[in-house]
Amino acid sequence: xxxNSVLGxxxxxxxxxxxxxxxxxxxxxxxxxxxxxxxxxxxxxxMVNSGIxxxxxxTKSNYRSLMDHLGAGKPWxxxxxxxGMFILPPFSGAGASGVYQCRIEALYGSLGFIKRCTDxxxxxxxxxxxxxxxxxxxxxAHRASGADITIAYQHGTAPALDxxxxxxxxxxxxxxxxxxxNGGTEDTDFSLNIFLMRKSLLERLVTEAxxxxxxxxxxxxxxxxxxxxxxxxxxADGYTRVIDSLQSxxxxxxxxxxxxxxxxxxxPEGPVYTxxxxxxxxxxxxxxxxxxxLVASGCVIEGEVENSILFRGAHVSAGASVKNSILLQDTFxxxxxxxxxxxxxxxxxxxxxxxxxxxxNYPFFVGKEIVI
Amino acid sequence: MVKKECIxxxxxxxxxxxxxxxxxxIAKPAVPYxxxxxxxxxxxxxCVNSGIDTVGVLxxxxxxxxxDYIGNGQPWDLDRMNGGxxxxxxxxxxxxxxxxxGTANAIYQNIQFIDRYAPEYVLIxxxxxxxxxxxxxxxxxxxxxxxxxxxxxxxxxxxxxxxFGLMLVREDGSIAEFEExxxxxxxxxxxxxxxxxxxxxxxxxxxxxxxxxxxxxxFGKDLIPRMHSDGRGLFAFPFDGYWKDVGTIExxxxxxLDILNPKIDLDLSDENWKIYSNSPASPPHYLxxxxxxxxxxxxxxxxxxxxxxxxxxxxxxxxxxGAEVKYSIVMPGTVIEEGACVQYAIVAENTRIGAxxxxxxxxxxxxxxxxxxxxxxxxxxxxxxxxxxxxxxxxENDIAEGTK
Numbered sequence: 001x002x003x004n005s006v007l008g009x010x011x012x013x014x015x016x017x018x019x020x021x022x023x024x025x026x027x028x029x030x031x032x033x034x035x036x037x038x039x040x041x042x043x044x045x046x047m048v049n050s051g052i053x054x055x056x057x058x059t060k061s062n063y064r065s066l067m068d069h070l071g072a073g074k075p076w077x078x079x080x081x082x083x084g085m086f087i088l089p090p091f092s093g094a095g096a097s098g099v100y101q102c103r104i105e106a107l108y109g110s111l112g113f114i115k116r117c118t119d120x121x122x123x124x125x126x127x128x129x130x131x132x133x134x135x136x137x138x139x140x141a142h143r144a145s146g147a148d149i150t151i152a153y154q155h156g157t158a159p160a161l162d163x164x165x166x167x168x169x170x171x172x173x174x175x176x177x178x179x180x181x182n183g184g185t186e187d188t189d190f191s192l193n194i195f196l197m198r199k200s201l202l203e204r205l206v207t208e209a210x211x212x213x214x215x216x217x218x219x220x221x222x223x224x225x226x227x228x229x230x231x232x233x234x235x236a237d238g239y240t241r242v243i244d245s246l247q248s249x250x251x252x253x254x255x256x257x258x259x260x261x262x263x264x265x266x267x268p269e270g271p272v273y274t275x276x277x278x279x280x281x282x283x284x285x286x287x288x289x290x291x292x293x294l295v296a297s298g299c300v301i302e303g304e305v306e307n308s309i310l311f312r313g314a315h316v317s318a319g320a321s322v323k324n325s326i327l328l329q330d331t332f333x334x335x336x337x338x339x340x341x342x343x344x345x346x347x348x349x350x351x352x353x354x355x356x357x358x359x360x361n362y363p364f365f366v367g368k369e370i371v372i
Numbered sequence: 373m374v375k376k377e378c379i380x381x382x383x384x385x386x387x388x389x390x391x392x393x394x395x396x397x398i399a400k401p402a403v404p405y406x407x408x409x410x411x412x413x414x415x416x417x418x419c420v421n422s423g424i425d426t427v428g429v430l431x432x433x434x435x436x437x438x439x440d441y442i443g444n445g446q447p448w449d450l451d452r453m454n455g456g457x458x459x460x461x462x463x464x465x466x467x468x469x470x471x472x473x474g475t476a477n478a479i480y481q482n483i484q485f486i487d488r489y490a491p492e493y494v495l496i497x498x499x500x501x502x503x504x505x506x507x508x509x510x511x512x513x514x515x516x517x518x519x520x521x522x523x524x525x526x527x528x529x530x531x532x533x534x535x536f537g538l539m540l541v542r543e544d545g546s547i548a549e550f551e552e553x554x555x556x557x558x559x560x561x562x563x564x565x566x567x568x569x570x571x572x573x574x575x576x577x578x579x580x581x582x583x584x585x586x587x588x589x590x591f592g593k594d595l596i597p598r599m600h601s602d603g604r605g606l607f608a609f610p611f612d613g614y615w616k617d618v619g620t621i622e623x624x625x626x627x628x629l630d631i632l633n634p635k636i637d638l639d640l641s642d643e644n645w646k647i648y649s650n651s652p653a654s655p656p657h658y659l660x661x662x663x664x665x666x667x668x669x670x671x672x673x674x675x676x677x678x679x680x681x682x683x684x685x686x687x688x689x690x691x692x693x694g695a696e697v698k699y700s701i702v703m704p705g706t707v708i709e710e711g712a713c714v715q716y717a718i719v720a721e722n723t724r725i726g727a728x729x730x731x732x733x734x735x736x737x738x739x740x741x742x743x744x745x746x747x748x749x750x751x752x753x754x755x756x757x758x759x760x761x762x763x764x765x766x767x768e769n770d771i772a773e774g775t776k
Contacts, residue, residue: 035656036672074446259675262655271653276447278648280640281407281671281685282657283632291663296656297408297672298641310656 006139007119007199008047008055011106012040012066014126014193015161018244021365022345026065029057029127031249032328032346034256034265035309036296037274038069039243042132043125044076044085045272050135052123054083056113058106060090069275076273088113103217107202108210115203122199128161129192130252131240132270138234142196145173147232149201149222152194154236159244160184163218165191167233175231178223183244191218192236201229239264250343250363253309253326257292277312287318303333317352324360342366374454376426376489378511378568380419381482383475384412384499385432390620393750393768394720399431401499402438403624404703404721406631406640407671407684409649410441411618412499416448416457417647422507424495426455428485430478432462432471447650460485474589480578486571494574496567496591502627503564503615504638504645510568510609517545517607520573521599524566525608526615536562537592539608547606550597561608564615567591573604614638621766625718625746628684628701632667652704654687662693671704678708692727700732709757716763717747725749726757726773733763 012029022031029040040057047055055078059066072078073085088110090100100106107114114122121142123135133152142150151167158164160183167189168177182188205221214220222231239261241252255261266272279298284290290305298313303320310316314327319336327333331344334352341358345368350356354372358364366372388400395403401412412429419427427450431438444450445457460482462471472478479486479496486494493514495507505524514522525539538559540549551558577595581587587594600606614637618624630636640647654673659665664679673688678695685691686703692710700714705722708714712725717732725731732747745764749755756773 257658259658262658266655272655273653276651278447278646278651280631280647281669283641283669284665284667284680286667288665290659290665292659292661294656294658295670300641 004121004139005119006050006052006121006123006135006196007114007117008043008052009107009110009114009122009124010040010043010047010055010057011103011124011126012057012063013060014103015128015244016061018128018161019246019249021246021343021367022249023062025062025368027059027061027063027127029059030063030066030069031127031243032311033130033249033253035294036277036312037272038066039127039130040066040069041076041272041274042130043127044078045270046125046131046133046135047123048076048078048273049270050139052135053078053080054086054117054119056086056088056110056117058088058110060100060106063087063089071275075275086113102215104206104209104214104221107206107217111203111206114199117199119199121196122202123194123196126193128243129194129240130243130265131192131236132238132265132267132272133194133236133240134270135194135196138194138196141234142232145232146230147174148229149195149197149231150234151175151196151222151231152192152234152236153189154192154240154242155187155189157186158182158184158188158190159242159248161242161244163216164193164242165218165222167191169233173232175226175233178226180218180223189233189235190242192240192242194234194236195222196234238267246343246363246365247361250326254307254324256294256309257307262294279312282310285318288316303335326363345370348372376455376491378424378493378495379426379428379455379486379489379491380415380424380495380497380507381428381430381479381486382412382415382419382497382499383478384429384438385435385472385478386498386500387433388500388619391624392621392766393748394621394624394718395434396750396768397434398437399433399435399499400619402441403618404686405502405618405624406628406647407669407686408651409647411502412438412442413448413647413649414502414504415497415499416442416445416450417645418503418505418507419495419497420448420450420648421645422505422511424507425450425452426489427457428460428482429457429499430460430472430482432478435459435461441650443650448648455489458485474594475591476578476581476587476595477589479574480582480589483575483578486575491571494569494571496569498565500619501565501615501617502638503611504613504642504647505566505611505615507566507568510566510611513545513609514568514570514607518605519568519607520570520604521596522568522607522609523547523596524564524611525561526564526611527560528562530557530560533557533560533562538562541608545607545609547600547608550600552592563592564611565592567596568609573599621718621746621748625701625716629682629699631669631684632682652687657685660693678710686721698734703751716744717749717761719749720751720753722752723749724754726755726759728758729755729760731755731761735763738763 012027016023078085166182282299285302296312302318313330317335325342344366349371384401450457538551657674660677671687675690698715709727711728738744759775
C-alpha cells in the first residue's frame with residue numbers, strides 16, 4: 001500500500017434527474033459548462049491538481065458522450081501505465097445487480113476495482129458540484145482532526161436535491177447531527193458530497209450496507225454511523241456551486257460573466273483541463289457587436305451578443321441578436337434571429353428571422369440538434 | 373521496424389535572423405502565428421492530414437522551446453508506436469561533433485534514422501511557411517512521373533519573382549532549368565522548399581554531395597543542381613493555395629492579418645484539414661461591457677475591455693479599459709494597460725505595455741513613407757506608462773516610463 005496516496009472516485013451520473021433537459025442524452029458529468037468544459041472536468045482537474053494519479057469514473061447510463069470526452073484520460077494526464085483513469089460501467093457480478101439504483105450499489109458494483117487499488121485513502125466527488133478545490137487541504141484537515149470520514153460542506157441555501165445532507169457540528173467540528181430533508185433551506189450547512197476516508201473503511205461500510213440491502217448512502221451509511229464513527233466537516237471557502245436545476249445551471253453560468261466569480265473558478269494554481277478541439281480562435285467580423293460575454297474558440301460572431309456564454313463553434317450570423325443566453329457547442333443562430341434568455345443545446349439551429357425568448361428565472365431550452 | 377512508404381524530414385534548425393528579437397530565444401518554426409499556432413504546426417498538421425505518420429524534426433538553433441512544444445507529438449497525433457515524431461539534433465560522432473552544415477548535410481547526418489524505416493520516398497519540408505497542402509497528392513504525382521525528385525511549385529507575382537528560386541518547367545512537368553533569385557526572371561514558378569525524393573536516389577546523392585569538398589551541402593544550391601546536371605528526373609508539382617514565407621517582420625505581420633482578410637484563401641476552420649496545436653489550458657475569453665471588437669480573432673483566456681480592430685490576440689492577453697489595438701499581433705500572456713495604443717505592431721509574449729503608452733504608428737501619420745514599418749516589442753519586456761515607440765522600431769530592452 002502506498003502511504004498517504006488517495007484514490008479518486010467520481011460519480012458521473014449523480015443527480016442526472018435534476019437537470020433532465022441537459023442529461024436526456026448524456027450524463028451529468030458530460031453536461032457542458034463555462035464555455036468549453038464538461039462538468040466532469042472540474043472534479044477530474046481538482047483531483048489531478050491535488051496529486052491524485054488514479055481515478056475511477058462510475059457510470060450508469062447514457063455515458064457515450066462521457067466516454068467520447070474522456071477518451072484514455074490524456075488531457076488530464078491520466079493516460080498512464082501506472083494508475084490513470086478507469087471507467088467503471090455497470091458491472092453485474094455475483095451479488096451485484098448490474099445497473100444500480102443508488103450510490104451503495106454503484107460502489108458495491110465497483111468494489112472489485114476499489115479493493116485492487118493500492119491507495120490508502122479514497123475521495124469521492126459528484127459532477128453537479130462545480131468547484132476549484134485543493135483536495136490537499138481537505139486531506140490535511142482530515143489527518144489533523146483524526147476523523148474517520150471528512151465531508152466537505154458549504155454554508156448557504158441547500159440545493160433542492162433529494163438526499164442532500166445538512167449538518168450540525170459540535171465545538172470540535174465533528175458532525176453531531178444530520179438531516180436529509182432540508183433541500184432549499186436557507187442559511188444552513190449542506191453536504192457537497194465530497195467524502196474522504198480510508199479505503200479500507202469504505203470497503204467495510206459498503207460491504208455491510210450492501211449485505212443488509214441498504215440503498216441510501218447518506219442515511220444508511222453516513223447518518224446511521226454518526227455515533228460509531230468520527231465524521232467531520234470541511235468547510236469549502238472558495239468558489240463552489242451545486243447545480244440542482246436548469247434555473248441554477250443558467251444562473252451559475254451567467255454569474256461567470258463577473259470577473260471576480262470567474263477568478264474563483266479559474267485559479268492560476270488550479271488549471272481546469274478539458275479535451276482540446278483544435279478549432280481556430282474566435283472570429284469577430286466587421287459590424288459585430290459583442291459585450292459582456294464569454295466566448296470560446298471556434299466561434300464566429302457577425303451579429304450582436306450581450307450577457308451571454310458561447311461554447312466552442314457557436315455561430316451568430318449578421319443581424320442576429322443574442323442576449324442573456326447560453327449557446328452550447330456548434331449552435332447556429334441564423335441572420336436576423338433574436339434570442340433572449342435561451343439555452344441552446346449542441347448543434348441546435350435557430351433559423352433566420354426567428355424570435356425566441358425565455359425569462360431570467362425560466363430560460364427557454366432548445367434541445368440537441370433541434371432546428372427552429 | 374515496420375517499413376514506411378514515405379517519411380518526412382522537417383528542417384527546423386533555422387534561426388530566422390530577419391525576425392530579429394522574435395527569434396532571439398526561439399527557433400523560427402516555434403514563432404507564434406495566428407492566435408494559437410506556431411509556424412511548425414502547419415507542416416506537422418499537413419503531414420498528419422496527408423497520412424504521413426513519421427516525421428523527423430531537425431533542430432539546431434535554440435531548440436529548447438521547440439523541443440518542449442513538440443514533446444512526444446501527441447497534439448498532432450504523432451505519438452505513435454511505430455513512427456511518430458522524432459527530434460533529431462546534431463550529435464557527436466567518432467570523428468568528432470558536427471553541426472548541420474547545410475540542409476543536405478542535415479539529412480546526410482540522419483541517413484541512419486531514415487534507413488531504419490527503409491522508405492521508398494522521403495518528403496523534405498521546412499518549418500518556415502504557412503500553407504495547407506496535401507502531400508499525398510504530391511507523392512502520387514511523383515510516382516506517376518516516375519520522378520527522382522519532385523519540387524512543389526507556386527506561381528508568384530512577376531514583380532516579386534526575383535526574390536525566389538525559380539524553375540523553368542516543360543509541358544510534361546519536368547524541370548528544364550533553375551534560376552536562383554535572378555534579377556531578370558524568365559519564369560514566375562517558384563520553389564516552395566517542399567521536395568519529394570526517391571530515397572534510393574537521394575541517399576546516393578547525399579553521399580556524393582558530402583564527398584564533394586566544394587559543396588555548401590545545400591539542397592537548392594548543390595544537391596538538386598547536381599541531380600539536374602546528371603539528367604535525373606526532376607519534376608515540378610503545381611500548388612495553387614495560400615503559401616507564405618514568414619521570414620521577415622512584415623511578412624509575419626501580413627500572414628497573420630491574412631487570416632482576417634476574407635479575400636485570402638486560408639481557412640483555418642476547415643474541419644477536414646485541421647491545424648493542430650499544443651494549446652494551454654485557459655478558460656474562454658471575456659469581452660467586457662465597454663469592449664468593441666471588429667474583424668479580429670481572439671484566443672482563449674483573453675480579457676478585452678478596450679477596443680480591437682483588425683488584430684490577432686493570442687491566449688491570455690489582456691486589453692485594459694480605453695486601450696486600442698489596431699492592425700496588430702499580440703502574443704500570449706501580454707498585458708496592454710488602460711488607455712494604451714498598440715497599432716501596426718507585433719508584441720511578443722508576456723510583455724507589459726504600460727498605461728497610455730503608444731506602440732507603432734499609422735502609415736498615414738509618418739511623413740516619409742520609407743520610415744514606416746511594423747513596430748516590434750520583444751518578449752518579457754516592460755514598456756513604461758506614457759512612453760512612445762515609433763514605427764519600424766524593434767524594442768529589445770525595457771523602456772522607462774514617459775520615454776518619447
